[in-house]
Amino acid sequence: MEKILFKSEEKKSSLEIATMLRNIADKIEQGHMVLRQDENEVSLDFPDHMTLEIKVEEEIKRTKGTQLKLEIELEWYPGDKGHKTGVTIE
Numbered sequence: 001m002e003k004i005l006f007k008s009e010e011k012k013s014s015l016e017i018a019t020m021l022r023n024i025a026d027k028i029e030q031g032h033m034v035l036r037q038d039e040n041e042v043s044l045d046f047p048d049h050m051t052l053e054i055k056v057e058e059e060i061k062r063t064k065g066t067q068l069k070l071e072i073e074l075e076w077y078p079g080d081k082g083h084k085t086g087v088t089i090e
Contacts, residue, residue: 006035006042028074050076 012020027033028046035042053073061067 006037006040008035008037045078046074047076047078047080049080050074 024033031046033044033046035044051074053071053075055069055071055073057069057071059067059069
């Protein structure tokens with residue numbers, strides 16, 4: 001069963017998105033992050049190893065044409081040591 005603890009979707013410039021992704025990367029490296037929006041707050045502790053999923057989707061919208069999505073997802077179980085695998089970004 002899935003329970004959504006936090007969700008945010010908003011339009012941002014490429015520069016704002018890159019800055020946010022760098023901030024998220026720094027927090028992952030530090031091992032802890034707090035997400036806040038209005039009254040909602042979620043605290044995350046990151047293990048040394050997690051599963052990284054990168055997915056690109058293409059969807060044809062009837063009125064707007066082709067929409068592309070890049071999804072970056074991290075998964076882990078609290079206390080799990082995980083393992084390393086290899087995708088590279090160029």
